[in-house]
Amino acid sequence: MYHIKQADIVIIGGGAAGSMAAIYAHRTDPNLRIAVLDKSKLETSGAAGRGMDGLNNMAIPPASEPEDLVQFYTLITEGVLDQEASYEFAKRCPRAVADLEEIMNRKKGDLFPVDEKGNYQLIDMHGIGKPFLLPMDGEEMKRAMAQAVRSTGAAVYDRTPAIKIVTVDNRVAGVLGFNIRNGEYYFFKTKAVCMTAGCAGRMGLGNSGYLAGTYEFPGCSGDGHAMAYDAGAELVNMECFQLSAKLKDHMGPICGFVAGPRGARTVNRVGEKSWIHPYSSGDSRLGVWKSYAEGKDPLFMNMDHLPEGNVKVIEKILFGTERTSRRLFHKNRGQDYRRPKSVEVEFSDDISICGGHNSSGVLSDCNGATCVPGLYVAGDVDGGVPHSMLGGAIAMGSLIGLRAAQYAANADMASIDGLKHWIHDEIETFEAPLKRDRGLPTHLVETKARSRILYYLKPPKNPDRLNIALWWMERIRREDLPRIKAADYHDLLKAHEIKSILLVGEMMAGASLFRDESRWGYFHWRLDIPEKKPDWEGCWVVTRKGVNGIEYVKRNVPPYKWDFSTSMEYKYPELSFDAGMPPAKPSPKRLEDGDSWTLGHIEKEGMDTPKRFMPKREG
Amino acid sequence: MEDADGGRFNESAYAWLEIDPERCNKCGICVDMCPMDVLHFGRKGYPYMRYRDDCWYCDVCTFMCPRQAITMTELPYLIS
Numbered sequence: 001m002y003h004i005k006q007a008d009i010v011i012i013g014g015g016a017a018g019s020m021a022a023i024y025a026h027r028t029d030p031n032l033r034i035a036v037l038d039k040s041k042l043e044t045s046g047a048a049g050r051g052m053d054g055l056n057n058m059a060i061p062p063a064s065e066p067e068d069l070v071q072f073y074t075l076i077t078e079g080v081l082d083q084e085a086s087y088e089f090a091k092r093c094p095r096a097v098a099d100l101e102e103i104m105n106r107k108k109g110d111l112f113p114v115d116e117k118g119n120y121q122l123i124d125m126h127g128i129g130k131p132f133l134l135p136m137d138g139e140e141m142k143r144a145m146a147q148a149v150r151s152t153g154a155a156v157y158d159r160t161p162a163i164k165i166v167t168v169d170n171r172v173a174g175v176l177g178f179n180i181r182n183g184e185y186y187f188f189k190t191k192a193v194c195m196t197a198g199c200a201g202r203m204g205l206g207n208s209g210y211l212a213g214t215y216e217f218p219g220c221s222g223d224g225h226a227m228a229y230d231a232g233a234e235l236v237n238m239e240c241f242q243l244s245a246k247l248k249d250h251m252g253p254i255c256g257f258v259a260g261p262r263g264a265r266t267v268n269r270v271g272e273k274s275w276i277h278p279y280s281s282g283d284s285r286l287g288v289w290k291s292y293a294e295g296k297d298p299l300f301m302n303m304d305h306l307p308e309g310n311v312k313v314i315e316k317i318l319f320g321t322e323r324t325s326r327r328l329f330h331k332n333r334g335q336d337y338r339r340p341k342s343v344e345v346e347f348s349d350d351i352s353i354c355g356g357h358n359s360s361g362v363l364s365d366c367n368g369a370t371c372v373p374g375l376y377v378a379g380d381v382d383g384g385v386p387h388s389m390l391g392g393a394i395a396m397g398s399l400i401g402l403r404a405a406q407y408a409a410n411a412d413m414a415s416i417d418g419l420k421h422w423i424h425d426e427i428e429t430f431e432a433p434l435k436r437d438r439g440l441p442t443h444l445v446e447t448k449a450r451s452r453i454l455y456y457l458k459p460p461k462n463p464d465r466l467n468i469a470l471w472w473m474e475r476i477r478r479e480d481l482p483r484i485k486a487a488d489y490h491d492l493l494k495a496h497e498i499k500s501i502l503l504v505g506e507m508m509a510g511a512s513l514f515r516d517e518s519r520w521g522y523f524h525w526r527l528d529i530p531e532k533k534p535d536w537e538g539c540w541v542v543t544r545k546g547v548n549g550i551e552y553v554k555r556n557v558p559p560y561k562w563d564f565s566t567s568m569e570y571k572y573p574e575l576s577f578d579a580g581m582p583p584a585k586p587s588p589k590r591l592e593d594g595d596s597w598t599l600g601h602i603e604k605e606g607m608d609t610p611k612r613f614m615p616k617r618e619g
Numbered sequence: 620m621e622d623a624d625g626g627r628f629n630e631s632a633y634a635w636l637e638i639d640p641e642r643c644n645k646c647g648i649c650v651d652m653c654p655m656d657v658l659h660f661g662r663k664g665y666p667y668m669r670y671r672d673d674c675w676y677c678d679v680c681t682f683m684c685p686r687q688a689i690t691m692t693e694l695p696y697l698i699s
Contacts, residue, residue, distance in 0.1 A: 040655065044653070049654050050682070212655065213696055249697050324677075332693055490670055
């Protein structure tokens with residue numbers, strides 16, 4: 001069963017970015033009809049469903065100016081960025097802070113720390129001498145945002161993922177979604193879409209093999225990237241993978257941004273600091289990889305040297321916000337922050353594509369606009385503002401709500417020919433996995449796809465592995481997708497998500513092949529070309545839909561407004577060593593001239609193997 | 620209130636969320652708030668982990684329960 005509805009703006013994904021987009025669209029024009037589609041539940045969905053302990057990468061004067069943040073972004077992206085888009089975000093940081101205080105009804109100094117002059121107290125840990133991390137006591141953030149969204153009168157559709165954006169004459173015209181609890185479909189005729197569906201966080205596979213044990217919120221499976229691509233949007237930096245440092249076996253980050261500034265040290269087993277850069281950039285990950293390669297793993301987060309007060313502060317924050325099950329995890333493992341080498345750190349295997357933690361995603365400009373009229377992006381799906389984290393989701397989510405509202409005010413609702421037939425056909429195709437009598441369980445196909453992605457795409461990369469990854473993505477799409485059996489509507493969403501995982505995996509492999517250099521430290525380390533090339537300076541790989549499938553294009557980033565450094569200080573290692581020589585004599589006896597004994601068997605038996613179940617014995 | 624689906628789901632299968640029937644008043648907040656759609660009502664009206672293998676261990680259910688009726692006992696898939 002389906003329903004056809006009308007909305008001036010449809011927001012896909014009700015995380016922090018989507019919630020702020022809804023709030024700002026309503027503020028801009030209270031008469032707008034706004035629909036928010038959330039795969040999950042608005043109050044708890046997304047990466048910050050249990051709140052967050054800080055707003056990261058924020059420029060809050062007088063501690064840090066917008067230009068300072070652009071300087072930092074220019075460095076960690078090694079110049080592959082749109083400085084103007086980053087500057088637009090940086091300018092909006094103070095407003096994002098004020099918005100959160102208002103939405104959460106918290107006084108200044110209560111939600112964020114301030115000094116005696118009333119200035120926000122940010123933490124300097126990004127390595128360029130300016131503070132960008134604003135601590136936050138924000139457990140209830142997401143629920144407060146949801147309350148604010150619902151109070152606007154926006155129509156909120158929980159448990160209703162969007163599955164398709166429809167365009168007419170290359171501009172946004174509609175969105176199809178379905179409810180995973182009751183199987184009802186909704187088609188929204190609309191003028192504008194705010195795409196805030198989060199990262200592609202289910203790409204690789206953690207070593208526990210547990211599909212939902214991801215660093216990123218497991219509901220974020222790259223559907224936003226897939227839908228935007230399908231609608232004609234461009235994506236960038238799909239070769240710049242995110243590999244996170246997290247608690248060994250737990251899905252939580254090590255929270256270096258909480259524990260680090262309070263004195264914790266993340267070191268390898270011989271006590272060396274593995275992080276090159278204090279921020280989680282590609283050079284730091286190269287340092288982590290080095291510890292593993294040199295046999296100096298495991299890594300540990302040590303806090304045993306800290307005064308009890310510091311440890312309690314860290315526990316108060318980490319056990320009460322974001323990934324709170326870490327308390328139980330530590331308890332059951334007998335881990336204690338007060339003991340050395342007690343907390344093991346893991347170099348995550350669940351590779352992701354994330355504009356918040358890194359710089360890949362759907363390309364947007366300084367207004368969050370994509371190349372598809374009416375389609376705006378913000379948050380982890382956005383590749384326009386790199387490393388934007390939660391602060392970026394809030395600031396840029398607000399901006400796209402504003403811009404989408406302005407766009408919708410001047411746009412007509414597109415007429416869609418043959419809509420009912422289209423919806424009918426689309427639903428029939430979409431529900432095929434549900435209607436099969438039998439087939440492959442979704443979890444097996446997802447495991448197959450993600451284990452291939454992990455094995456063939458995890459850096460360091462080489463072209464043969466990347467090509468095999470492409471082969472697997474195509475093969476799974478061709479052979480396994482038509483045979484998936486979904487058990488119910490909840491499971492049907494899984495079948496749909498696998499399509500997104502395969503498409504994003506293909507983009508990751510293809511873009512990694514296309515950028516024939518190495519860059520961003522570990523994130524795009526090509527073993528066959530272990531160096532940055534001058535002709536790739538300031539260039540994106542743009543990934544987009546072509547006539548014959550995905551196409552990749554090299555494009556200069558917009559001209560720099562500031563002449564900041566674009567080079568991090570690291571060097572790709574030369575990987576070669578002498579494993580010894582084979583013995584000179586006696587040389588192994590080879591059968592290069594023919595194996596007459598086996599040839600004799602072939603002559604007698606042909607190529608089939610005789611079925612000698614048991615030796616025949618006489619008598 | 621929805622019922623479990625015709626025996627396809629095993630309500631008594633191993634689960635790491637313990638629901639205390641003495642405390643639980645079947646209000647459904649946990650079923651409503653679970654971000655991964657793991658929790659559903661069972662035949663007797665108590666929540667259970669219908670889609671157990673989608674649990675992210677996010678702790679929303681235990682935190683949001685106003686009657687402290689839910690306990691997360693372990694994190695088995697996270698090899699605790």
